[in-house]
Amino acid sequence: MSARSPHVGAPRDEVHRSEAPKGSDQTVPMSANTPLRAGVVGLGWAGQQHMAGYHDLPDVELVALAGMEEHLLSELGERYSVPGRYTSLEAMLAEANLDVLSIATPTALHAPMAIAALGAGVHVLCEKPMAPTAADAERMAEAAQAADRALEITFNKRHRAPARTLHRLVTDGVLGRVYYAKAGWVxxxxxxxxxxxxxxxxxxxxxxxxxxxIHALDLALHVLGEPGVRTVSASTYAEFGPRGLGGGSYGVGARTAGDATVYEVEDLGTALLRLDNDATLMLEASWAQFVDHDRFYLELFGTEGGARIEVEGPDAPQIHVTTDVDGIPANLVPDMLPDAGHEANVADFVELVRSGSDAARGQVGLLRTHVIDACYSSAEQGCEVTL
Ligand SMILES: NC(=O)c1ccc[n+]([C@@H]2O[C@H](COP(=O)([O-])OP(=O)(O)OC[C@H]3O[C@@H](n4cnc5c(N)ncnc54)[C@H](O)[C@@H]3O)[C@@H](O)[C@H]2O)c1
Structure with missing residues (x-):
């Protein structure tokens, strides 16, 4: 670790930027018990999950919030007893003396905000998706590397009970070699x-x-043990949004109402991914589709067993394992590990920052963003794309 990269909660002979004079690289010794100063930019549902996560941790002080809704700033500021309330990230970075920042703003702001915070010596936990393009995500990862600060992306669905349980079963080899997977959120x-x-x-x-x-992709790759993605063949469709159809209860009321006639993205994406362990992953994601019910699922097929989890939707949470027991076909319903969400991401991130590890420089989010980028390229070109 360089002299410019102290970590919070480090041993006494380590150093801590929040005790250094503002605007200087100079560092001074800190106590192992120094609370970590946290800020959150973005006051919507996602930002509020980060606030609750920091608030619950004993060794963290949630000292600053930023966002554009004045009523939310005061409501959430009161709820979490946060002294610093800002309407811009710039003001928060200049005044709040942060150690860590969660970014939960519209996706196009993730890169400029993360790069600004990292440049100011602040560790960043950023909401998924990391950035709208792989080029932006690359710039974020480079900024984390250059600043020697942690950059993590929030993939909270990994912590859901069925996801954790399936991860354990696959890691322990219960399904054998998994060669086919289907993941989707519809x-x-x-x-x-x-x-x-x-x-x-x-x-x-x-x-x-x-x-x-991107949640379904992350979950599949995480559970499968991080195989690389070799090729992607994808299609996208916009059949509901452009007709002003397909709107539901998601996000209603939380954001500024827009012009509902403006619809510039797909409402269904499908993709076939070839993985570098020769497995196949089918991926689908829709905001609007004639499915009989909403569903976020992962299905795996291995040499010794198969499994299906339901992570979101009316059938969730569920896990089923299909295997042979002494040669007899068996359908098993394992007990699930405990459920968690954003609070686990925030706690893991705080632990990582305190550990001083340089393991998180945005790499996982970057890999996911490259795959999603490749999906859009493939759909646009109408052919398979090699990563
Ligand atoms: N991990 C999850 O499960 C999950 C769930 C929902 C959203 N998200 C992600 O979180 C991010 C935010 O989503 P949301 O649904 O909370 O959005 P939202 O629209 O409800 O909230 C966005 C917030 O960003 C603030 N903001 C916008 N521009 C700003 C600026 N220039 N300076 C300061 N603040 C600014 C707004 O004031 C608002 O408080 C998105 O990237 C989204 O993909 C993740």
Missing amino acids: RRKGIPGLGTWFTRKDSAGGGPMMDIG
């Missing part, structure tokens, strides 16, 4: 705020493939 009517930033290409980067397909 919704009957779930476009998040027609006409808001979510349905505009420049602010969201894409539609459901970018928004919720």
